[in-house]
Amino acid sequence: MIDRNIIGMAFPPFAITAEAGQLRFFAKAIGETDPVYFDESAARDAGHPTLPLPPTFLFSLELARPPSNWREEAGIELARVLHGEQSFTYRRMAHAGDTLHFDSRVTDVYEKKGGALEFVVMETRVTNQRSEHVADIRKVLVHRNG
Amino acid sequence: MKTLNFDALEPGDTLPPLALAPINRTTLALFAGASNDHNPMHIDLDFAQRGGMPDVFAHGMLSMAYLGRLLTQWVDQRKVRQFNARFAGITHLGHAITCTGEVIEKFEAGGEERVKVEIRTTNQDGEVKILGDAVIAR
Numbered sequence: 001m002i003d004r005n006i007i008g009m010a011f012p013p014f015a016i017t018a019e020a021g022q023l024r025f026f027a028k029a030i031g032e033t034d035p036v037y038f039d040e041s042a043a044r045d046a047g048h049p050t051l052p053l054p055p056t057f058l059f060s061l062e063l064a065r066p067p068s069n070w071r072e073e074a075g076i077e078l079a080r081v082l083h084g085e086q087s088f089t090y091r092r093m094a095h096a097g098d099t100l101h102f103d104s105r106v107t108d109v110y111e112k113k114g115g116a117l118e119f120v121v122m123e124t125r126v127t128n129q130r131s132e133h134v135a136d137i138r139k140v141l142v143h144r145n146g
Numbered sequence: 147m148k149t150l151n152f153d154a155l156e157p158g159d160t161l162p163p164l165a166l167a168p169i170n171r172t173t174l175a176l177f178a179g180a181s182n183d184h185n186p187m188h189i190d191l192d193f194a195q196r197g198g199m200p201d202v203f204a205h206g207m208l209s210m211a212y213l214g215r216l217l218t219q220w221v222d223q224r225k226v227r228q229f230n231a232r233f234a235g236i237t238h239l240g241h242a243i244t245c246t247g248e249v250i251e252k253f254e255a256g257g258e259e260r261v262k263v264e265i266r267t268t269n270q271d272g273e274v275k276i277l278g279d280a281v282i283a284r
Binding site: 061 | 166177180182183193197198205208210228229231233
């Protein structure tokens with residue numbers, strides 16, 4: 001059973017700069033064909049200062065957080081975790097070279113099916129190097145206890 | 147820059163679909179590296195089997211990235227206000243994913259005109275893997 005005391009737990013502040021090389025690698029990995037996402041000149045022609053972060057890339061940036069064992073301490077086993085839901089609410093674009101700050105906390109833990117499945121909800125506010133609000137992210141993890 | 151004829155949009159209108167090549171192990175290895183998701187469930191057969199899965203399987207966020215492509219091949223990303231996904235089924239090796247979408251509502255919010263689109267991924271057998279929606283501004 002996942003420790004309910006993690007509800008409200010805030011993660012340490014984390015910031016990372018989006019790199020153009022990784023954006024190009026991401027574009028390749030998802031088969032992107034729109035040059036706006038891998039060619040700086042195409043991005044500028046479309047009115048972007050440089051390569052834009054595609055819609056789900058903020059999720060990837062946060063995965064670069066330094067490792068910690070909060071999951072193990074809370075009773076979460078990686079091999080039992082599935083991704084349940086993912087939401088993004090966008091306030092403004094982010095681009096290569098931007099430094100994104102991730103302010104994340106666990107907002108809920110609940111169970112279904114008599115405890116066979118447990119759910120961990122995490123919410124993140126993302127701001128940029130100018131303290132502008134970039135996005136809000138919500139992630140629901142599913143823990144299979146069966 | 148993509149220009150969408152917002153006035154002509156009606157509920158029931160469909161988005162141009164996006165069909166992907168079947169998922170293979172290289173797809174997952176590249177996505178693991180590019181997306182910073184190094185969870186071995188998606189790249190290490192031994193680990194996946196110890197976790198009770200028959201094989202590695204695709205990252206949910208790979209399919210959500212495909213849905214992102216569905217949206218941004220239709221509208222400029224700067225118009226995307228919200229993007230939500232519920233992972234309904236596991237996308238396995240060999241699955242050929244198609245992303246589709248349909249306009250379901252026109253409304254006003256945040257001082258602007260918006261549409262909500264329902265989006266999904268299905269495999270070659272028509273099984274729904276992700277159900278989601280997105281909100282697009284004029």
